[in-house]
Amino acid sequence: MAIIYKSFKLQFTRIFPLLLLYFLSVSEIDTEFSNYFEILSFNLQLIIVYYWMLKYPWLLGNGHIFFAGIINDVVTGLPLGASALSYLVASFVASYIRNVTVNKSFFTEWFTFLLAIFFSNLFFYSLIGKFSDFELFYINIFYNALFTFLLFPIFWVIFNIYVQLIGSIQND
Amino acid sequence: MSSSRGDFSIAFRSALLQRGVKQKFSLFFLICLSILIFFLDSYPSKAMDVTRALLNDGIYRVSNLATSPFKFFASLKNKTKNHLFIYKENIFLKNEIKKLQEKDLNTSFLIIENKKLKEVLKTEMFESSERVVAKVLIDKESPFLKSVILNKGSKSNIAKGMPVLSENYLVGRVVEVNYISSRVLLLKDLNSRIPVSIQPDGAQAILSGDGTKKPSLEYLPDSYQAYENSLVFTSGKDGIFYPGIAVGKTILEKEQVKVKLFSDPDQISFVSVILINEKKQF
Numbered sequence: 215m216a217i218i219y220k221s222f223k224l225q226f227t228r229i230f231p232l233l234l235l236y237f238l239s240v241s242e243i244d245t246e247f248s249n250y251f252e253i254l255s256f257n258l259q260l261i262i263v264y265y266w267m268l269k270y271p272w273l274l275g276n277g278h279i280f281f282a283g284i285i286n287d288v289v290t291g292l293p294l295g296a297s298a299l300s301y302l303v304a305s306f307v308a309s310y311i312r313n314v315t316v317n318k319s320f321f322t323e324w325f326t327f328l329l330a331i332f333f334s335n336l337f338f339y340s341l342i343g344k345f346s347d348f349e350l351f352y353i354n355i356f357y358n359a360l361f362t363f364l365l366f367p368i369f370w371v372i373f374n375i376y377v378q379l380i381g382s383i384q385n386d
Numbered sequence: 387m388s389s390s391r392g393d394f395s396i397a398f399r400s401a402l403l404q405r406g407v408k409q410k411f412s413l414f415f416l417i418c419l420s421i422l423i424f425f426l427d428s429y430p431s432k433a434m435d436v437t438r439a440l441l442n443d444g445i446y447r448v449s450n451l452a453t454s455p456f457k458f459f460a461s462l463k464n465k466t467k468n469h470l471f472i473y474k475e476n477i478f479l480k481n482e483i484k485k486l487q488e489k490d491l492n493t494s495f496l497i498i499e500n501k502k503l504k505e506v507l508k509t510e511m512f513e514s515s516e517r518v519v520a521k522v523l524i525d526k527e528s529p530f531l532k533s534v535i536l537n538k539g540s541k542s543n544i545a546k547g548m549p550v551l552s553e554n555y556l557v558g559r560v561v562e563v564n565y566i567s568s569r570v571l572l573l574k575d576l577n578s579r580i581p582v583s584i585q586p587d588g589a590q591a592i593l594s595g596d597g598t599k600k601p602s603l604e605y606l607p608d609s610y611q612a613y614e615n616s617l618v619f620t621s622g623k624d625g626i627f628y629p630g631i632a633v634g635k636t637i638l639e640k641e642q643v644k645v646k647l648f649s650d651p652d653q654i655s656f657v658s659v660i661l662i663n664e665k666k667q668f
Binding site for chain 1: 393394396397398400401402410411412413416417419420421422423424425426427428438441442445446448449452453456524531533562569576577597
C-alpha cells in the first residue's frame, strides 16, 4: 500500500507541470490582472513551457504543448493553432538553448527566455495581425511581454523548489 | 568559423527534428500542423466550421467543469460575507425604503415622461421581442478578446449579431455560435462598434470599445457639445440592433466622451439574448 501511495505521489508530482499547463489553458483562471492594475498581464503558459522544456523536457512533451495551445485558442476565441504555434516556438528555443549551452546558470536561462518571448510573440502576432480580423493594441502586447520576462525569476525559483520536492519524493 | 556554423546547424536541426524521451512527435511536424490548422481555421469552410463548433462545445463544457470548484468557493465567500453583514444591510435597507417612499411622489411624472421617450425611441418592438436567457459559462479575459461564453447556442435559435442584455442593459453581441454554446463580444472589446444615440438631443455616434470598462464615443457631430450623464441608447441604425436599448451614461475624460456602462461586464452571470428575425429592419 505504501509503495502504491509513494508511486502515485511521485507520478502526480511529475505530471503536475503538465496538469498546470492544461488547467491554465482550459480554465477561466487567467493571468490578466487589468482590473487591479491596468497594464499587468503576463503569459504564464509561456513561462511553464520554456522552463520545463529547457530543464526537464521529458515532463511536458511537445504533443501536450500543442494540445494545450489548441485548447487555449478555443477558450480565448483565437484562430486555432495560433497559441499552439507560439508555445511550440518557445519550446523550440528552449530545446535549442539546451543543445548549445554547457554551463547553465539562472542568468543565461533568464536572458535566453527573452529570445523565446521574442520569437514566440513574433510568430503569434504576425499570424494574428496579418490573417485575422483582430485589432491589436501593441502597447498591451509590449506590457504582456515585459511582465512575462520580469516575472520569470519568481517562477524559476518556485519551479526549482518544486523540482527539489520531486527529488525528495523520489529519494524517500 | 565553419565548425561553429556546423554546430549551430546541428543544434538547430536537433531541436527541430529530434524526438526526445517520451516525445511522439517532432517539433517540426507540430509547428507545421499548427500553421496548417491556423490557415484552415482562418478561411471559412463548412467542414472546419463544424469541427470548430464541436470542439468549442466540448472544450467550453470542460472549462466550465474545471473552474466550478473556484466558482463554488467564490460564491461561498460572497454568501458568508453577505450573511455577516446582514444586520448592517437591514439598517441600510430601512433607510432606503424611507427614501423610496419619498421618491414615490415623483414616479407618476416619470412614468409619463418615460412613455413619451419610448415613443421617440420606438422601444415597443424591443420590449415585446423574444428572448433566450443564458448562463455565462466562461469569462476568461484575454489581451485580444473581451468576451464571454454562454451556455446556449444555435439549438436555442441564437444567431450571430444578436444583441445580448444583462438586466435590460446592453452588454454586447453574439459573434460565434456553436450548437450548445455561443460567444458574446463585450462592448469594451477593441473590435466592438455599435451605433448609438445620445439623449436628450438625439445625436448619433458610434460606441467604440477600447479595452477598458469605459468605451468611447466616436464620429460625434462636429458641433456637438458633450455633457456628463447624458443617456446613451442603441440607435438601430445598423439595421441589426433594436433602437432604444439602454447602454450607459456619458462621462468626459481627457477631452474624450466616454460611456460608463450600466452593466458591469465583469459581474454578469446571466444574460438574455434577443432573438432577432433577420428579415426585420428597424
